[in-house]
Amino acid sequence: MNRALLKISLACLAMFVLLLLNMNYVQAFEAGKLAAEPGNIRVFDEQFSYQRGAIIAAGDGTNLKIAESRLIKGTDTYQRYYPQGEMYAPVTGYDTIYSKSGVEQSENSLLAGTSPQLAVHNFTALLTGKQKQGATVELTISPAAQEAAYKALSANTGGHAAGLVAIDPSTGAILALASYPSFNPNELTTFDGTTLNKVDHRLLTERSQPLLNRATQVTLPPGSTFKIVTSSAAFSTGKVANPSATIPAPTVLTLPNGHLLHNDDDEVCGDGNPQIIEAFYLSCDTAFGELGMKLTAPVLRDYASKFGMNQALSVPIPVVPSVLPEGPGWTDPSLTAYTAIGQYNDAVTPLQEAMLAAAIANHGKLMRPYLVQQVLGPGLSVISSHQPSVLSQAVSAPVANDIQQMMYQVTHNPGGTAYATAGPGVTGSIIIDGKTGTAQNGPNNTGLNDAVFTCFVPASGSGSSPIAVGVMVQGGGYGADAAAPLAVAVIKAYLAAHP
Amino acid sequence: MSFTADIDQPVPLPRGRRGAELLMLAFALAVVLFAFAAVGLGLRGKLPAGLPVDVLVFAVIMLAGHLAVRRFAPYADPLLLPLAALLNGLGLVMIYRLAESGRNGNPGLQVTDMSTSATTTQLMYTGVGALAMVAVLVLISQPRVLQRYTYTLGALGLVLLALPAMLPDSHSVVNGAKVWIIFGSFSVEPGEFARLALAVFFAGYLVTKRDALALAGRRVLGIDLPRARDLGPVLLAWAASLLILIFETDIGTSALFFGMFIAMLYIATQRTSWVLIGVSLFVAGSWLTALLFSHVMERFTVWLHPFQGANPTGIAFQPVQGLEGIAFGGIFGTGLGQGQPYHTPLVQSDFIFTAFGEELGLVGVMALLLVFGLLVQRGLRAALAAKDPFSKLLVGGLSFVLALQIFVIVGGVSGLIPLTGVTTPFLSEGGSSLVASWILVGLLIRVSDSARRPAPQPIQEEGMTQVVRAA
Numbered sequence: 001m002n003r004a005l006l007k008i009s010l011a012c013l014a015m016f017v018l019l020l021l022n023m024n025y026v027q028a029f030e031a032g033k034l035a036a037e038p039g040n041i042r043v044f045d046e047q048f049s050y051q052r053g054a055i056i057a058a059g060d061g062t063n064l065k066i067a068e069s070r071l072i073k074g075t076d077t078y079q080r081y082y083p084q085g086e087m088y089a090p091v092t093g094y095d096t097i098y099s100k101s102g103v104e105q106s107e108n109s110l111l112a113g114t115s116p117q118l119a120v121h122n123f124t125a126l127l128t129g130k131q132k133q134g135a136t137v138e139l140t141i142s143p144a145a146q147e148a149a150y151k152a153l154s155a156n157t158g159g160h161a162a163g164l165v166a167i168d169p170s171t172g173a174i175l176a177l178a179s180y181p182s183f184n185p186n187e188l189t190t191f192d193g194t195t196l197n198k199v200d201h202r203l204l205t206e207r208s209q210p211l212l213n214r215a216t217q218v219t220l221p222p223g224s225t226f227k228i229v230t231s232s233a234a235f236s237t238g239k240v241a242n243p244s245a246t247i248p249a250p251t252v253l254t255l256p257n258g259h260l261l262h263n264d265d266d267e268v269c270g271d272g273n274p275q276i277i278e279a280f281y282l283s284c285d286t287a288f289g290e291l292g293m294k295l296t297a298p299v300l301r302d303y304a305s306k307f308g309m310n311q312a313l314s315v316p317i318p319v320v321p322s323v324l325p326e327g328p329g330w331t332d333p334s335l336t337a338y339t340a341i342g343q344y345n346d347a348v349t350p351l352q353e354a355m356l357a358a359a360i361a362n363h364g365k366l367m368r369p370y371l372v373q374q375v376l377g378p379g380l381s382v383i384s385s386h387q388p389s390v391l392s393q394a395v396s397a398p399v400a401n402d403i404q405q406m407m408y409q410v411t412h413n414p415g416g417t418a419y420a421t422a423g424p425g426v427t428g429s430i431i432i433d434g435k436t437g438t439a440q441n442g443p444n445n446t447g448l449n450d451a452v453f454t455c456f457v458p459a460s461g462s463g464s465s466p467i468a469v470g471v472m473v474q475g476g477g478y479g480a481d482a483a484a485p486l487a488v489a490v491i492k493a494y495l496a497a498h499p
Numbered sequence: 500m501s502f503t504a505d506i507d508q509p510v511p512l513p514r515g516r517r518g519a520e521l522l523m524l525a526f527a528l529a530v531v532l533f534a535f536a537a538v539g540l541g542l543r544g545k546l547p548a549g550l551p552v553d554v555l556v557f558a559v560i561m562l563a564g565h566l567a568v569r570r571f572a573p574y575a576d577p578l579l580l581p582l583a584a585l586l587n588g589l590g591l592v593m594i595y596r597l598a599e600s601g602r603n604g605n606p607g608l609q610v611t612d613m614s615t616s617a618t619t620t621q622l623m624y625t626g627v628g629a630l631a632m633v634a635v636l637v638l639i640s641q642p643r644v645l646q647r648y649t650y651t652l653g654a655l656g657l658v659l660l661a662l663p664a665m666l667p668d669s670h671s672v673v674n675g676a677k678v679w680i681i682f683g684s685f686s687v688e689p690g691e692f693a694r695l696a697l698a699v700f701f702a703g704y705l706v707t708k709r710d711a712l713a714l715a716g717r718r719v720l721g722i723d724l725p726r727a728r729d730l731g732p733v734l735l736a737w738a739a740s741l742l743i744l745i746f747e748t749d750i751g752t753s754a755l756f757f758g759m760f761i762a763m764l765y766i767a768t769q770r771t772s773w774v775l776i777g778v779s780l781f782v783a784g785s786w787l788t789a790l791l792f793s794h795v796m797e798r799f800t801v802w803l804h805p806f807q808g809a810n811p812t813g814i815a816f817q818p819v820q821g822l823e824g825i826a827f828g829g830i831f832g833t834g835l836g837q838g839q840p841y842h843t844p845l846v847q848s849d850f851i852f853t854a855f856g857e858e859l860g861l862v863g864v865m866a867l868l869l870v871f872g873l874l875v876q877r878g879l880r881a882a883l884a885a886k887d888p889f890s891k892l893l894v895g896g897l898s899f900v901l902a903l904q905i906f907v908i909v910g911g912v913s914g915l916i917p918l919t920g921v922t923t924p925f926l927s928e929g930g931s932s933l934v935a936s937w938i939l940v941g942l943l944i945r946v947s948d949s950a951r952r953p954a955p956q957p958i959q960e961e962g963m964t965q966v967v968r969a970a
Contacts, residue, residue: 001891002883004769008762008895009879012902016872019906020865022915026825027861034826039811041820042827042839042857 035114044097048077048191053111053134055092055103057084058373059142059175060497066139067092067104067185080104080189086182087150090163090213091141091371093317094185096196102213103137103371106316110135110375110383117384121377133378140173140373140386142166145467148493152486153180156473160448160482163214163350164471165369166490169358169456170464171388172367174315176490177351183210216319219347220472223437223479224283224417225454226304226342228356228403231280231288233295233303235399240291243277243402249287257334261289264438281409281416283436285341292340293333300324300339306394308355308366309348315369322352342437353454353470357434360407361456361465364400366391404458407433411455421484422455430495432488433458436479448475451482457491467494517569520577524565527581528558531588534835538596541836541858542605547595549618556622557588564629571636572948576881579947582874583940586925587625587933589867592835593847593854594621594928600841607841617847617928624930628937635941642890642946649703656696659689660739660756664746676920677747690743690752691922691935694759694900695942701760702893705767709888713768736760737780745788750795751907751921757781758903763896767888802917817844821912825856825864832860847928849920853912868909871924875902881947894946897939 026034035043055067066088069078080095082088093102100108109115113122113134125132145166153162159181166176187199203211212218234240240247249269253261262285263269269284279287292300304310304324313319324339324346338344351369359366368391375383395403410416410433411423417436419425434455441447456468469487476482532554539547547553561584568575598617601607614620639645645652663671663678670681678690705712714726740757743749761777764770789795797814805815805822820843828838840846840854847854856864878898885891904921911918922932924939 001766001769001888001895004766005879005883005891005895008766008899009876011762012872012875012879012899015902015906015910016868016875018915019868019909019913022910022913023825023856023861023864023868026822026913027828027856027864028830031826031829034823037806037811037819037823040823040827041842042823045839046827 032114032116047112048079048097050113050132051078051134052080052095053113053136055107055111056136056138057088057091057141057143057146058138059140059146059173060144062143063138064143066141067095069134077191079191080185082185082189085184085186087147087178088141089182089185090179090215091139091146091177091317092185094188096188096200097191097193098196101211102317103139106314106318107137107372107375111137113378117375118377121379121381125378130378135378135383136376136380138373138376139371140168140175141177141371142175142494142497144497145176145490145494146178148490149176149178149486150180150182152489153178154182156180156476156482156486158476158482160473160476161208161212161214161218162471162473162476162483162486163216163218164469164486164490165215165349165351165354166467166469166494167354167358167367167369168466169361169468170367172358172369172391173373173388174351174369174371175467175494176469177215177371179212179214181208181210213317214472214474215350216315216317217349218472218474219320219322219349219352220450220452220474221439221441222342222346222348222353222356223439223450223452224285224288224342225353225356225435225437225452225479226340226346226348227280227283227288228360228407228435228454229303229307230292230295230300230340231276231403231406232307232395232399233299234276234291235402236303236395237295237299239294240276243280243405244275246273247276247279247287247291248272249274249279249284249290251286253286253289253337255289255334255337256293257332259334261286261337277406277409278415280406280435281413283410283417288341289337292336295336295340296333297331297336297339300336301326303394304346306366306392307352307359308391308394309346309352313351313369315351315371317371319351320349322346322348342439350470350472353452353472354468355470357407357454357456357470358465358468359394360400360403360433361458361468362400363397364393364395366394404433407435407455408458410434410436418453418455418480418484421480422453422488426485427488427492430491431458431460432456432491434484434487436484438477438479441475449477450474451476451479453479453483453487455484455487455491457495466498467491515569515573515575516577517565517573520568520575520580521565523577523581524561524584527585527588528554528561530585531557531592534589534592535595537835538592538599539836541834542596542599543603543836549595553591553595553618553622557591557625560626560629561588564632567633567636568944571633571640572944574948574951574953575944576877576947576951578873578877579940579944582870582877583925583937585870586867586874587628587937589855590851590923590926590928590933591618591621591625593851593926594618596836596858597840597847597851597854599836605836606839611841613847613928620930621928621933624933627930628934631934632937632941632944635938636945639942639945642885642893642942642949643887645699645893646703646706646889649700652696653700653704656693656700657739659693659696660743660752662689664742676749678749678752688922688929688931690747690749690756691931692938694752694755695897695935695938697756698759698763698893698896698900701763701896702889705763705892706889709767712764712773713770734780737777737784740781741784741788745792749920750785750798750917751911751919754781754907754919755900755904755921759896759900762899762903763892766892766895798917798919802914805914817850818912818914818918820844821846821850821853822914824853825913828857828860828863830861832856832858832863834858849908849922849927850912851926851928852909852923855926856913868905871905872902875899875905877947878943881943881950884950885946886950890946890949894943897942901939 052069057064093104095104374385437452439450451473595618598613601610740753743753838857882895910916
């Protein structure tokens with residue numbers, strides 16, 4: 001019997017070993033996954049019982065707290081607080097008892113301290129009896145640029161909805177990310193579900209849609225700023241040799257389908273056969289419409305993709321992809337003429353506008369845009385730090401140089417569309433190279449035009465370009481009038497803080 | 500060296516090691532005391548008001564148990580009582596902690612539905628359990644005494660097992676399981692005791708029939724199959740376990756009952772074929788019932804897809820809460836009184852292990868599992884050392900079923916196997932399980948005592964007739 005008993009003992013041993021292994025699996029390896037299950041009551045109840053990490057705007061070398069957790073007096077509960085309110089709301093997002101958005105959501109595991117990257121810190125805290133604490137997230141946002149951006153957007157004449165993004169072209173660091181109208185995230189930090197639902201309902205039903213992040217979540221037609229992509233394709237494919245090469249620019253272009261493409265206000269474009277640089281700074285639609293047809297839609301789409309379009313992006317807050325979609329009949333030349341001037345079915349975000357300028361500013365090399373510079377553990381040790389990376393080589397350096405020359409003329413040639421609003425007369429010693437866009441809207445283009453402007457400060461000497469800005473004002477009118485001044489204000493403020 | 504030098508030395512008697520038992524018991528009591536204090540400090544930052552009385556009463560009960568072992572089973576394995584005391588004590592502490600949820604200013608989702616006197620009641624059952632253990636030691640002076648009652652206990656076991664199925668639902672169903680006998684405020688889960696009675700029956704029956712059952716019949720695929728005519732008892736046990744499964748909607752009890760029978764059959768005959776036949780019968784039976792009865796199939800759905808669709812808030816709510824609780828505890832746990840085990844429905848009963856997982860963490864439950872494992876191991880050791888086949892079978896079977904029960908419930912709540920409702924020995928709230936567990940410990944102590952008891956010493960050396968000191 002003893003031999004059988006020994007085998008029974010082995011069976012018992014096997015059962016206990018299985019149990020031990022399974023407990024290890026659940027509690028050590030699967031714990032994070034189970035904690036992230038939607039509706040985990042324990043995680044929900046615990047989230048306000050310790051200090052969540054702060055979010056800091058560190059782009060100016062000084063630390064500006066834009067989100068922190070404060071202990072409510074007389075309790076052991078922490079409440080989220082956003083010292084800068086609506087100015088930074090498109091960046092921070094909100095952190096309510098039910099849901100999160102923005103950086104609060106994308107960096108949640110670090111802010112909450114549940115990330116495996118923080119396991120060692122949490123363990124040390126446990127041993128030393130210290131309270132659990134979330135990690136601090138340092139953003140690339142420059143408080144100077146962000147403040148200027150939000151103030152400029154909220155002061156835009158007509159109070160139109162608008163979004164603006166500023167990027168450091170050499171790294172991809174996002175310096176400003178502003179949206180108007182905005183909301184005050186402090187209204188959403190209440191622990192009272194009924195109050196929260198009321199505020200939430202109000203924000204969701206408000207006509208101006210304050211929760212919508214115009215910088216990353218709304219795409220509009222790029223208008224003439226898309227001529228940067230069209231020109232890039234033309235130079236890169238050799239269809240146009242250089243900025244001095246001439247291209248046909250009739251006053252009215254008759255499309256293959258019989259439609260007529262006019263220039264804005266039926267203006268004449270040079271002598272009808274101008275250099276492409278002139279067609280660019282005058283922003284002649286007929287010239288680029290015809291050029292687009294010559295290039296064909298797939299080529300335009302290819303170059304749009306090189307500038308970061310047609311792909312999902314997270315910075316790490318999610319970005320709605322800017323697109324030049326393939327659809328039924330999208331290669332029809334008559335439609336391609338409109339695509340080439342940013343009017344048919346191409347749609348972009350202000351972030352994408354900034355990326356257009358940033359790629360040109362950085363000699364054709366488009367850096368991956370990002371918001372989180374580094375993450376600091378409790379005790380301020382660095383947990384992770386961002387390494388800039390290349391998203392794509394949009395164009396070659398010589399082509400980027402050609403485009404830059406053309407963008408220079410937009411603001412520096414007295415005939416350039418943005419000479420009056422972003423030229424030397426308003427910027428003083430600062431040089432801004434840009435491109436305006438005025439996208440027609442609505443059925444038969446009866447809606448208000450969307451104003452678009454994309455620009456950058458070119459590199460001086462051996463340095464690199466310090467800033468590129470993309471801005472879109474929904475229904476704002478002319479890009480030069482409604483959008484360019486906003487970008488100029490941001491650039492001035494940023495350069496003043498970074499001499 | 501001279502061989503004669505030692506001859507006149509008295510043979511040293513094996514020591515009873517009761518002192519070691521007392522020391523380990525004191526250690527177990529200290530752990531329980533500190534755990535009790537930790538619950539109070541974790542809940543409200545101060546010691547529980549009932550701490551001195553509750554711990555004192557518990558200590559007195561356990562020390563009385565120790566004295567009884569000292570008197571009636573002086574050679575027993577010294578680990579058995581302290582291990583059981585530690586588990587029982589920690590169970591009490593957790594029941595106190597859970598009964599405080601949402602009460603007296605303590606954190607809790609809402610006021611728990613546990614009785615305010617849950618701790619006192621459990622303490623009372625601890626006393627009854629210890630008394631039952633002492634009764635076993637006093638009444639059963641030799642393991643073989645039990646063998647006389649083989650068929651009586653077999654009949655009793657079957658009646659106990661079948662009783663809930665016979666009673667109307669109002670007198671037998673608690674939380675969907677038809678395994679109770681309820682009269683007024685008195686309720687008992689007879690299956691817990693039936694298992695013990697049937698263990699005695701199986702042991703007695705198999706001791707007499709094992710030679711026949713071990714006979715080989717035809718040889719198929721390298722395995723000696725038993726003779727067809729010997730299959731009767733196995734089929735009978737299988738049928739009985741299926742009936743429990745169907746009429747008492749209780750897979751857990753059914754699995755334990757059948758598992759114990761197969762294990763004892765294997766110990767008795769050493770025939771692997773019995774195990775294969777048993778396991779195949781059980782799998783086939785479960786599969787059949789799963790097809791026929793929705794409640795069995797539902798267990799499989801919950802096990803495989805706890806987080807799918809509406810399951811987490813529907814049929815899988817309790818297991819999901821248990822799993823999330825264990826995961827929430829992580830490696831080191833939240834600390835006693837500082838977790839949120841009250842989110843899991845009926846956590847004090849089948850799911851009490853998840854409360855330990857949440858508040859003591861992986862380190863805590865590994866320690867608990869090792870304590871359980873040690874208890875099983877000491878039982879098996881007693882079986883190995885036992886001198887008569889009846890004791891070997893009885894204690895081997897009981898130890899195995901203890902391990903199986905822990906495997907079924909802990910594996911069930913942690914997602915290793917489909918969940919079936921059985922109690923966690925010593926830890927779960929409820930008297931039947933606790934008293935039955937103490938009776939089991941009493942049987943282990945009795946068998947280990949007779950196994951370790953020194954052989955009778957001859958009083959005089961010469962002659963054919965020897966006078967021996969009766970044990």
